Amino acid sequence: MCLAIPARLVEYLDEDRMFGKVELGGVQRRINTLLLVGPDACEPGEYVLVHVGFALSKISEEEAKDQLRILGEMGSAYAEELQAIGESLSLDLADTEGSVLSVSPQEVRP
Amino acid sequence: MKFADEFRDADLARALGARIAAESGDRHWKIMEVCGGHTHTIFKYGIEDLLPSNVELVHGPGCPVCVIPMGRLDDGIALARDPEVIFTCFGDLMRVPGANGSLLDAKAEGADVRMVYSPLDALKLAKENPDRKVVFYAIGFETTAPSTALTLLHARAQGVKNFFVFCNHVTIIPPMKAILDSPDLRLDAFLGPGHVSSVVGIRPYEFVTTTYNKPVVVVGFEPLDILQGVHMVMRQILEGRCEVENQYKRVVHDEGNPKSLEVLARVFSIRPHFEWRGLGFISQSALQLRDEFADHDAEKAFTVPGVRVADPKACQCGEVLKGVLKPWECKVFGTACTPETPIGTCMVSSEGACAAYYNFGRYSRSRDRERVLAGSAANGERG
Numbered sequence: 291m292c293l294a295i296p297a298r299l300v301e302y303l304d305e306d307r308m309f310g311k312v313e314l315g316g317v318q319r320r321i322n323t324l325l326l327v328g329p330d331a332c333e334p335g336e337y338v339l340v341h342v343g344f345a346l347s348k349i350s351e352e353e354a355k356d357q358l359r360i361l362g363e364m365g366s367a368y369a370e371e372l373q374a375i376g377e378s379l380s381l382d383l384a385d386t387e388g389s390v391l392s393v394s395p396q397e398v399r400p
Numbered sequence: 401m402k403f404a405d406e407f408r409d410a411d412l413a414r415a416l417g418a419r420i421a422a423e424s425g426d427r428h429w430k431i432m433e434v435c436g437g438h439t440h441t442i443f444k445y446g447i448e449d450l451l452p453s454n455v456e457l458v459h460g461p462g463c464p465v466c467v468i469p470m471g472r473l474d475d476g477i478a479l480a481r482d483p484e485v486i487f488t489c490f491g492d493l494m495r496v497p498g499a500n501g502s503l504l505d506a507k508a509e510g511a512d513v514r515m516v517y518s519p520l521d522a523l524k525l526a527k528e529n530p531d532r533k534v535v536f537y538a539i540g541f542e543t544t545a546p547s548t549a550l551t552l553l554h555a556r557a558q559g560v561k562n563f564f565v566f567c568n569h570v571t572i573i574p575p576m577k578a579i580l581d582s583p584d585l586r587l588d589a590f591l592g593p594g595h596v597s598s599v600v601g602i603r604p605y606e607f608v609t610t611t612y613n614k615p616v617v618v619v620g621f622e623p624l625d626i627l628q629g630v631h632m633v634m635r636q637i638l639e640g641r642c643e644v645e646n647q648y649k650r651v652v653h654d655e656g657n658p659k660s661l662e663v664l665a666r667v668f669s670i671r672p673h674f675e676w677r678g679l680g681f682i683s684q685s686a687l688q689l690r691d692e693f694a695d696h697d698a699e700k701a702f703t704v705p706g707v708r709v710a711d712p713k714a715c716q717c718g719e720v721l722k723g724v725l726k727p728w729e730c731k732v733f734g735t736a737c738t739p740e741t742p743i744g745t746c747m748v749s750s751e752g753a754c755a756a757y758y759n760f761g762r763y764s765r766s767r768d769r770e771r772v773l774a775g776s777a778a779n780g781e782r783g
Binding site for chain 2: 293294322324325326327328329330339341342343344346347349350353356357360363364366367370374375377378379380381
């Protein structure tokens with residue numbers, strides 16, 4: 291569960307940048323991007339570390355590639371994490387019913 | 401078996417290992433890696449084989465699943481057995497044995513237990529099942545706690561009243577302090593955790609250098625990162641320095657992630673005390689929901705047994721978590737306790753020291769090395 295996986299930020303899904311679309315392990319998923327501020331502020335095309343559905347921090351493309359290589363060598367732990375990400379309901383881009391998106395940013399932003 | 405030549409920078413790693421060996425002299429070095437992710441890397445890549453026998457890596461308590469005490473797990477299983485409840489947790493937790501079986505056993509017996517990848521999955525389940533109570537069993541250090549915090553803020557903002565968190569989030573500094581205060585273990589330095597530090601930054605470790613006079617280097621998860629970290633703490637000691645250094649600057653900012661710290665402070669307060677497997681009760685070592693989130697706090701909305709359960713007698717996870725015992729020194733390691741039929745938490749999680757030893761088949765080799773160490777200790781060579 292402590293794995294953090296590199297992903298490329300494709301675009302933000304709302305103008306308040308609460309959620310973003312990322313490419314991760316060959317699939318596109320929706321993740322929470324509220325923590326990407328200050329030193330971790332991130333633009334589409336850049337890379338982030340994803341942990342339990344949230345972008346933890348911004349990383350360089352080189353770092354992302356290094357981490358993906360290491361993760362690839364990890365074998366089953368990485369495969370299981372990717373499977374869990376693939377099966378995660380809240381990360382499904384196609385899902386809008388009951389979406390966790392439906393909230394105004396000032397209520398969530400500290 | 402996996403060896404270091406599997407990764408790209410094998411030559412660099414060997415060179416660094418040789419340099420460490422040359423500089424380590426004839427004293428014995430004991431360096432604790434706090435984080436379970438580092439433990440995993442160390443065994444996966446055979447880092448210990450690249451280090452001289454007088455440089456010992458001690459595996460610390462930074463595995464979130466491993467440190468959950470049995471009573472706390474039983475509380476979760478009791479919640480899961482409530483017919484009104486949909487119980488959600490990360491997959492790692494499902495096979496951890498409680499006093500009377502695991503969550504997986506409870507599920508087989510009819511409890512509605514669901515594995516989730518993210519706390520947001522649990523929130524979504526709550527929205528889709530308004531007539532049920534959805535409990536998320538939250539575990540993890542500062543890496544994971546901001547995700548739970550933000551999910552709670554989402555839940556409250558959307559008025560999802562049937563979403564509850566059973567909070568077991570813990571913080572990294574108090575167990576480090578407990579280990580430093582423990583008479584069992586004499587450490588020279590720490591390798592600080594990577595992802596936790598990306599949240600909290602590097603300043604929280606300063607007390608280790610000022611109060612305990614031990615160097616700390618925050619390191620990344622690649623084999624070279626760990627070797628570099630070992631070299632950096634060694635250089636500090638040899639040069640008479642004692643500082644917190646950041647080897648993992650490419651991910652960890654010295655000040656951490658301010659937004660994560662902000663949401664942690666907004667949603668959680670510090671528990672007066674919390675029980676850790678193996679380390680006992682540590683004051684101010686865990687997080688609880690602030691009163692304003694009481695409506696979402698499973699500990700307030702439900703009655704849980706809250707009984708303290710001693711670990712099984714055969715299990716020595718506690719000693720392993722403190723770094724006092726090596727996994728293979730545990731009486732049941734690899735015999736009664738295996739990843740398929742774990743007795744203790746350290747064998748369940750892939751970040752647990754026992755599972756890492758077992759999965760990468762390193763234990764016989766490490767045991768040989770340990771014998772060599774014991775021999776040199778008997779000859780009075782141990783620093």
